[in-house]
Amino acid sequence: MTPHGPGGPVAAAYDRLLAAGELKADPDQARAAAALDRLGQELSLRRGFFARLLGRRRDVCGIYLWGGVGRGKSMLMDLAFDHIAVTPKRRVHFHAFMLEVHERLRSERARGHGDPIPALAEAIASESLLLCFDEMVVNNPADAMILSRLFTALLEEGVAVVTTSNRAPSDLYKDGLNRELFLPFIHLLEDRLEVIPLNGPTDYRLDRLHGVETWHVPNGPAATEALSRAFFQLTDYPVEDRANVPTEELALPGGRTLHVPKSLKGVAVFSFKRLCGEARGAADYLALAQRFHTVILVGIPVMGPEKRNEAARFVTLVDALYEHRVKLLAAADAEPSALYPAGSGAFEFQRTVSRLEEMRSADYLAQGHGAA
Numbered sequence: 001m002t003p004h005g006p007g008g009p010v011a012a013a014y015d016r017l018l019a020a021g022e023l024k025a026d027p028d029q030a031r032a033a034a035a036l037d038r039l040g041q042e043l044s045l046r047r048g049f050f051a052r053l054l055g056r057r058r059d060v061c062g063i064y065l066w067g068g069v070g071r072g073k074s075m076l077m078d079l080a081f082d083h084i085a086v087t088p089k090r091r092v093h094f095h096a097f098m099l100e101v102h103e104r105l106r107s108e109r110a111r112g113h114g115d116p117i118p119a120l121a122e123a124i125a126s127e128s129l130l131l132c133f134d135e136m137v138v139n140n141p142a143d144a145m146i147l148s149r150l151f152t153a154l155l156e157e158g159v160a161v162v163t164t165s166n167r168a169p170s171d172l173y174k175d176g177l178n179r180e181l182f183l184p185f186i187h188l189l190e191d192r193l194e195v196i197p198l199n200g201p202t203d204y205r206l207d208r209l210h211g212v213e214t215w216h217v218p219n220g221p222a223a224t225e226a227l228s229r230a231f232f233q234l235t236d237y238p239v240e241d242r243a244n245v246p247t248e249e250l251a252l253p254g255g256r257t258l259h260v261p262k263s264l265k266g267v268a269v270f271s272f273k274r275l276c277g278e279a280r281g282a283a284d285y286l287a288l289a290q291r292f293h294t295v296i297l298v299g300i301p302v303m304g305p306e307k308r309n310e311a312a313r314f315v316t317l318v319d320a321l322y323e324h325r326v327k328l329l330a331a332a333d334a335e336p337s338a339l340y341p342a343g344s345g346a347f348e349f350q351r352t353v354s355r356l357e358e359m360r361s362a363d364y365l366a367q368g369h370g371a372a
Contacts, residue, residue: 008037
């Protein structure tokens with residue numbers, strides 16, 4: 001297995017992964033590594049003497065990596081973040097960044113700024129010369145309305161952007177409300193970022209799922225440990241750092257949030273009690289299904305008429321996950337066919353049983369995340 005040739009630090013790190021057998025040769029990935037090195041070289045011109053000569057390097061904007069699941073987008077972005085020698089820089093999930101943006105815009109308005117976006121862009125630029133976003137996805141009108149103006153201002157401030165997405169720029173916010181107002185952001189991405197597709201032959205995420213059992217019975221220490229191993233396997237997170245796994249506050253309709261006790265690289269861990277034991281509706285589960293490509297759910301009980309409300313929420317949750325091709329790993333007190341064994345509602349629950357069984361199949365697991 002031969003490396004693709006000499007290059008900068010990102011390509012060199014990529015070649016080391018090839019040589020170690022952790023990756024398989026992929027021309028798309030090699031091109032992306034080379035492009036990320038070019039971005040790093042351009043960014044280096046901003047420093048010292050050259051920066052004073054050139055001023056803002058508006059031609060240096062960034063890279064948009066997009067493609068199917070498991071094609072190495074996040075891996076390449078991590079290599080760029082680790083090896084592009086510029087400071088300050090920041091890596092953040094796009095969803096978390098947008099939550100922060102809305103909060104900071106509220107603060108700017110409270111300070112009396114009629115148009116808070118220029119001040120916010122200037123503040124963000126002072127904090128990060130390089131912004132790396134994982135999983136750019138736009139699901140709500142509030143984000144769509146501000147993205148074009150905010151990112152135009154950030155690029156004019158000289159911020160370089162590296163972002164990943166499952167979608168090409170032209171497919172972002174597809175069928176969204178008032179999408180015509182979002183089109184300038186798409187044009188901005190296509191005009192000022194280098195758009196690189198990653199659609200190589202190897203699905204590394206599916207490889208990581210190889211041999212992973214998706215449904216564990218019963219609930220208990222053995223199931224918890226197995227799902228914990230699966231989480232670290234799916235996210236490449238060091239097991240020794242398990243006490244420091246990131247959390248997240250998932251934005252829900254109506255300005256509410258849902259605490260995610262473990263959230264990393266599109267994988268989230270929840271308890272059944274948190275998702276189905278509290279009053280939640282389809283919109284909440286839709287937000288969850290859009291945000292995460294894999295959900296680990298623990299503590300699923302056997303249900304019956306006495307748990308009718310919990311069962312109804314579980315049905316709605318499974319529908320949202322299924323329709324968005326979310327991978328489900330679970331710990332339960334029974335196999336899907338025995339989760340709702342008898343009583344009023346048992347017949348209707350059979351549709352959910354069928355979906356849960358399909359979600360365990362190799363064909364389902366091989367599908368990419370997104371609405372069917």
